[in-house]
Amino acid sequence: MIQVAVLGYGTVGSGVVEVIEKNKEEINKKSGEELNIKYILDLRDFPGDPYEDKVVHDVNQILDDPEVKIICETMGGLKPAYDFTKRALLSGKSVCTSNKELVAAHGPELIQIAHENKCNYLFEASVGGGIPIIRPLNYSLTAEKIDAITGILNGTTNYILSKMEKEGAGFEEVLKEAQEKGYAERNPEADVEGYDACRKIAILSSLMCGKNVKYEDIYTEGITKITATDFIYAHAMGKTIKLLAQSKEEDGNFYAMVAPFMISRDHPLYMVNDVFNAVCVHGNMLGDSMYYGRGAGKLPTASAVVSDVVDCARHIGKVIMCFWDAEDVKLTGIDEASRRFFVRVSAEKEREAIAVFESVRVVEADVSGEFAFVTDVMTEKEFNKKAEAVGIISRIRIEG
């Protein structure tokens, strides 16, 4: 029997307990041994909960128990999760986490500590909720040189953008509705400003290049400036607007960013709607592959944590390969990245805009008082210079 502890009995933590209980037959078979939840760490008590007798308040009770081999860290945040994780790994206990902040901030250090102590630090649930993406990157696409990853990695913003598209509604209105339904937090900043997606693409980018991509270095733009009018234009062009998190390696340059993009109907991410997430991975042999599913939610996320527990159970005392060195990757500034842009200017600036941007494709849509167009491919730097010269209403990058 393998003893497991869960740190944090909130949404994901209680989901982990539920998944291990509900699917115990499958899970024990695949683990090769029976799993047992010995402790649940939480500050609160849970009178009446079927697991109330497992709840402890002192992490040392768990860390000092040599029987505990695997710990699920579902607390979130850096403090005290970082300290608890480090101490667990130093004592040879594997840790499975859904904590993207911690993985993005201290991933390579914690992986190294784990490996030095013949245990593992796994984080399938930190990106894309229940979608298997970390393991496919680490174990499946091993014959590929991966040169691009593009994902819809945040369910809240994807829900908002899908709703705006479907209903022609404005951002604020849909955000409010999402908050009422519990799809968005009261303080929605981490989601709508792209910070959550930024942590996740930092993790995926690091695995893509085997070195450390610092999330602080990633250009991040949220969806708060996207309007109902933008969707009118997107429709007219047969496109939609998605918050994409992407990283690309091109000629030795490494780009990473999070921003709203217009994408076409034939893009594999076009049909990813509502709270679903998806990740497109481009490899030099395979071309595009895509992984799609529920990017959040109690049970999907817990299922990913438990799949890590199974992997740890099968590898007690053994290191599971993971290439993520501490060496920082130097990202190329997005100023140098080239693409097309969708641009809106006021109607009276039509002539000026055409003069400055030269070759433009006009976008016809049912919007008055404006002139809208798509530029040629140009660098962000070049674009910004021209946009400033003209004085534009707004712009959205175009993917592909």
Added chain:
Amino acid sequence: MIQVAVLGYGTVGSGVVEVIEKNKEEINKKSGEELNIKYILDLRDFPGDPYEDKVVHDVNQILDDPEVKIICETMGGLKPAYDFTKRALLSGKSVCTSNKELVAAHGPELIQIAHENKCNYLFEASVGGGIPIIRPLNYSLTAEKIDAITGILNGTTNYILSKMEKEGAGFEEVLKEAQEKGYAERNPEADVEGYDACRKIAILSSLMCGKNVKYEDIYTEGITKITATDFIYAHAMGKTIKLLAQSKEEDGNFYAMVAPFMISRDHPLYMVNDVFNAVCVHGNMLGDSMYYGRGAGKLPTASAVVSDVVDCARHIGKVIMCFWDAEDVKLTGIDEASRRFFVRVSAEKEREAIAVFESVRVVEADVSGEFAFVTDVMTEKEFNKKAEAVGIISRIRIEG
């Protein structure tokens, strides 16, 4: 250094050699040791080929060489692949294969032989070409009780159906064009009659339930009867037609089948077009997840074979878990499966059809001389009885 042999220097076999050469830096890093192709088995010689000195004609040279640890079987077919594979595994050499016929026919026996001899029989490339699907099922979705798998598993038929949809063309016409372009074989039976998809869903179904699903037991219907007119109706209903391979567990009953289905715009498989493949997996915690990519082709398929080689290289002398027992699964006949059907009858049978099928939803489309409708949910048995009583032109099953 780990010595590798490739059996069969055809499309996939030469792709394996190319992938191992082109991505050797990544592959050797992930294997933990350098891979070297020592032999290539083929009946032919390849004068001028950069690997011509590795080509041998006698399999015993490979099987008797204790240095060879991993064999890629890319010959296809049962003879002599079955014999070669068995002998390789008996001598403790791991085998990585793209040969779906062999895996579907002898999977559990070969896996057992491998495990008894402390080596592995891996077959990621046998389903979905380069799409990681076997490994996600075996290693990632380990916390799930998987109750349904639905896939577009054959690129040729998906190309044909996509073309028919886009161009309003007939089956024969598009097949001919696909043959000219090399997307369909001269003898297209294995693809268009669904036999290829049947082998693949047999493999996925076996992994889903951990026992053996015999491909001979799977109801299989191809796309040869699908017409341009069917697509006119599909469009009118906001649907498309796809050849789906699916298996489902419901209340202890296990269904598996391959047949053309109508699916709606909101189905994750709707946007899978041309030669792309995709597999939807439904688990009791995660809900739907989907895996999408190139289901065939030299390099994508070879990439999957080489990912198996990397996995074998990391596990020399160790068994990689795979649950696929020899015990046969008793499939429930599809007679008992329930769904809606899209039905076409001649115009004069409208009244009779309504009388027999009772509650029908009429489908309006620009087709003359016919009456078309969608039935209520009913079993296949019930449907067939009614359809026979009325005398219908054709029917297509509706998914979801």
